[in-house]
Amino acid sequence: MHIAVIGLGLIGGSLLRALAAAGHEVVGYDADPLTRSAAREAGFSIADSVREAAAGCDVTVLAVPLPVLPQVAADLDGYDGLVTDVTSVKGPVRDLLEGRRFVGGHPMAGRETSGFAASEATLFDGCAWVLCLEPHESALDDWLLLARLFTGMGARVVPVTATEHDAAVAQISHVPHLFAAVLAGQLQENPLAGALAAGSFRDGTRVAATRAELTAAMCGGNWSSVHRELRRLIGDLELMAEALESDDPIRALTPQLKIGEVARRAWPATTGSPKTEMSEIWALLELGRAGGWVTSVRDREVVTMRPENDRNGS
Amino acid sequence: MHIAVIGLGLIGGSLLRALAAAGHEVVGYDADPLTRSAAREAGFSIADSVREAAAGCDVTVLAVPLPVLPQVAADLDGYDGLVTDVTSVKGPVRDLLEGRRFVGGHPMAGRETSGFAASEATLFDGCAWVLCLEPHESALDDWLLLARLFTGMGARVVPVTATEHDAAVAQISHVPHLFAAVLAGQLQENPLAGALAAGSFRDGTRVAATRAELTAAMCGGNWSSVHRELRRLIGDLELMAEALESDDPIRALTPQLKIGEVARRAWPATTGSPKTEMSEIWALLELGRAGGWVTSVRDREVVTMRPENDRNGS
Numbered sequence: 001m002h003i004a005v006i007g008l009g010l011i012g013g014s015l016l017r018a019l020a021a022a023g024h025e026v027v028g029y030d031a032d033p034l035t036r037s038a039a040r041e042a043g044f045s046i047a048d049s050v051r052e053a054a055a056g057c058d059v060t061v062l063a064v065p066l067p068v069l070p071q072v073a074a075d076l077d078g079y080d081g082l083v084t085d086v087t088s089v090k091g092p093v094r095d096l097l098e099g100r101r102f103v104g105g106h107p108m109a110g111r112e113t114s115g116f117a118a119s120e121a122t123l124f125d126g127c128a129w130v131l132c133l134e135p136h137e138s139a140l141d142d143w144l145l146l147a148r149l150f151t152g153m154g155a156r157v158v159p160v161t162a163t164e165h166d167a168a169v170a171q172i173s174h175v176p177h178l179f180a181a182v183l184a185g186q187l188q189e190n191p192l193a194g195a196l197a198a199g200s201f202r203d204g205t206r207v208a209a210t211r212a213e214l215t216a217a218m219c220g221g222n223w224s225s226v227h228r229e230l231r232r233l234i235g236d237l238e239l240m241a242e243a244l245e246s247d248d249p250i251r252a253l254t255p256q257l258k259i260g261e262v263a264r265r266a267w268p269a270t271t272g273s274p275k276t277e278m279s280e281i282w283a284l285l286e287l288g289r290a291g292g293w294v295t296s297v298r299d300r301e302v303v304t305m306r307p308e309n310d311r312n313g314s
Numbered sequence: 315m316h317i318a319v320i321g322l323g324l325i326g327g328s329l330l331r332a333l334a335a336a337g338h339e340v341v342g343y344d345a346d347p348l349t350r351s352a353a354r355e356a357g358f359s360i361a362d363s364v365r366e367a368a369a370g371c372d373v374t375v376l377a378v379p380l381p382v383l384p385q386v387a388a389d390l391d392g393y394d395g396l397v398t399d400v401t402s403v404k405g406p407v408r409d410l411l412e413g414r415r416f417v418g419g420h421p422m423a424g425r426e427t428s429g430f431a432a433s434e435a436t437l438f439d440g441c442a443w444v445l446c447l448e449p450h451e452s453a454l455d456d457w458l459l460l461a462r463l464f465t466g467m468g469a470r471v472v473p474v475t476a477t478e479h480d481a482a483v484a485q486i487s488h489v490p491h492l493f494a495a496v497l498a499g500q501l502q503e504n505p506l507a508g509a510l511a512a513g514s515f516r517d518g519t520r521v522a523a524t525r526a527e528l529t530a531a532m533c534g535g536n537w538s539s540v541h542r543e544l545r546r547l548i549g550d551l552e553l554m555a556e557a558l559e560s561d562d563p564i565r566a567l568t569p570q571l572k573i574g575e576v577a578r579r580a581w582p583a584t585t586g587s588p589k590t591e592m593s594e595i596w597a598l599l600e601l602g603r604a605g606g607w608v609t610s611v612r613d614r615e616v617v618t619m620r621p622e623n624d625r626n627g628s
Contacts, residue, residue: 067564108510108511108512109512110512110513110514127512128509128510128512130510156509158506158509158510160506164506165510168504168506168507168510169510171500171504171507172500172501172507172508172510172511172512172514172515173510173511173512173514173515175497176497176514176515176518176519177514177571178551178554178571179493179497179518179551180514180518180574180578181554181570181571181573181574181575182547182550182551182554182574183489183490183493183547183574184573184574184575184577184578184581185550185573185574185577186485186486186543186547186577187486187577187578187580187581188573188576188577190482190485191583191603191604191605191606191621192472192474192478192482192602192603192604192605193482193485193486194486194580194581194582194583194605194621195442195470195472195583195602195605195606195607195621196422196442196444196472196479196482196483196486196487197422197486197487197581197582198422198423198424198441198442198486198487199424199520199521200424200486200487200490200491200494200520200521201486201487201490203517203518203520203521204490204493204494204517204518204520204521205490205574205578205581206513206514206517206518206578207513207514207517207518208571208574208575208577208578209575209578209579210575211575212567212568212569212571212572212574212575213568215567215571215575216563216564216565216567216568216571217564219558219563219564219567220558220562220563220564220567221564223558223559223563226558227555227558227559229500230551230554230555230558231555233496233497233500233551234548234551234552234555236496236499237492237493237496237544237547237548237551238548240492240495240496240544241541241544241545241548244533244534244537244540244541244544245537245541248534249530249533249534249537250381250530250531250533250534250535251530253526253529253530253533253534254526254527254530255526256495257491257492257495257522257526257529257530258526259495259498259499259502260494260495260496260497260498260499260519260522260526261495261498261522261523261524261525261526261529262502263498263499263500263501263502263522264494264498264501264519264520264522264523265523266501266508267498267501267508267511267519268508268511269505269508269509288506288509289505289506290505290506291505291506291508291509292505292509293509307505307508307509
């Protein structure tokens with residue numbers, strides 16, 4: 001397939017490498033001339049504009065930050081191939097690209113480093129890659145084309161609506177970034193705490209080292225879901241603060257902590273056996289809600305995996 | 315030296331192994347007969363009571379959970395050796411053992427596994443080991459004896475008062491455990507979120523897999539500091555929630571996130587050169603406050619390390 005990748009940071013650069021490694025014809029573009037030079041030196045075909053990169057390609061992947069998407073989308077006026085993106089919020093992007101041949105995507109493969117220099121062909125191996133479907137308005141053929149492309153690179157493709165995606169990533173990625181930031185901020189002017197900090201601090205704050213501008217763009221782009229989930233968790237923390245004020249803090253805290261212990265020990269879920277199914281939008285959405293994903297696509301059939309304990313599973 | 319270790323879980327078992335490896339005569343005891351059998355099978359000398367284990371030992375280390383400490387301390391009535399402990403709260407333990415020959419300790423070497431089976435001789439290699447000093451009432455010789463013992467196993471010994479310790483560990487360990495628990499709890503009845511969860515969730519929730527009873531005992535034992543620091547961080551999260559409600563969430567969030575980014579990137583601090591100093595209580599406490607530690611002890615001299623950017627450093 002001929003594929004253009006617009007934006008060659010960590011995700012776009014890794015995608016360029018992974019698609020090339022999977023045997024596709026790829027062309028890249030990045031707004032930064034130094035990044036274009038680095039990608040050319042790494043042996044890739046690099047265009048000098050968005051329009052030139054996309055010309056003649058079957059698929060164009062927008063791997064640019066959310067604030068730049070409107071401009072890049074405008075540069076693609078008249079392009080008739082399939083467009084997808086990799087940004088961490090799907091509702092606003094769906095609205096932005098309404099009327100286009102577009103399927104929203106989001107690979108769950110971030111890390112605290114960024115830029116083309118950090119990119120790797122294996123970044124998506126085994127990672128969950130959300131591809132959005134909407135109950136009544138989706139073009140299933142385009143969805144299957146991308147699902148085939150990304151499962152071919154080793155990703156687990158998760159079918160969900162944009163709205164369900166935005167709530168879930170607020171919970172498991174965006175709010176955790178905010179938690180990490182306030183935990184890390186405690187070290188400000190506090191060298192003793194830094195000297196005592198060990199494993200729980202190291203892991204709990206790892207993503208706080210992400211560039212603040214990137215985290216702010218990610219959370220701000222999904223502000224409505226992030227706000228709702230953050231308020232919910234502040235409520236949970238308030239209950240813990242109340243437990244600590246009680247006559248028996250240990251007894252009061254234990255059941256609250258038990259919920260997290262049980263959930264964390266059960267994650268990641270054990271999977272059942274793969275199952276081959278005809279692809280249908282409602283069935284794919286049910287699969288995503290149940291915590292399942294697509295591992296490969298053949299014509300209109302998909303091979304699916306589900307958590308072992310899913311009551312709808314095989 | 316002859317040393318008794320009371321309680322042979324992860325910390326006590328690892329200590330038994332590490333002290334034996336460092337050439338000391340060690341004897342262990344655990345209230346659980348199965349643990350005593352396992353430790354005997356691993357080749358260790360194991361007593362059948364607290365009193366029997368401690369008899370004739372220069373040092374007795376109490377590696378039991380906080381709720382059991384009062385009973386074990388009572389079992390040691392009449393023992394005239396030096397007593398230390400490894401629990402994660404130091405103010406209440408100082409009060410409990412007042413009048414004894416006692417120096418409170420806390421190795422920052424937890425993990426989400428527990429029990430003798432998980433113990434390792436190398437657990438303390440490079441870890442920070444708090445040994446408490448109080449400005450006016452400390453016996454410096456006892457402190458130096460333990461500092462020599464634990465630096466001999468590769469630990470970085472951090473001198474701090476019990477009060478300063480309790481505040482710092484609330485910040486960098488206890489509250490992070492509460493954060494991890496509420497983040498992990500989001501997966502309850504939410505298989506889609508579990509399927510999308512990746513690195514930021516994995517690391518941000520790792521310690522949520524700790525047994526809830528242990529985390530509750532740790533936080534409950536230090537409830538006053540944990541409560542204060544938790545409320546402070548809830549306040550920080552409230553400010554983030556307000557930023558998300560503003561007209562420009564990205565711009566409002568960035569400076570808040572920047573504090574965490576800067577602090578996390580500066581951690582762990584780069585250290586300066588080692589320095590040999592005469593040991594004095596006020597100087598050791600100043601060292602701890604500056605984020606420094608003791609790496610070895612020779613007679614009454616200590617070799618110290620400090621963060622490179624410490625203005626009081628060498």
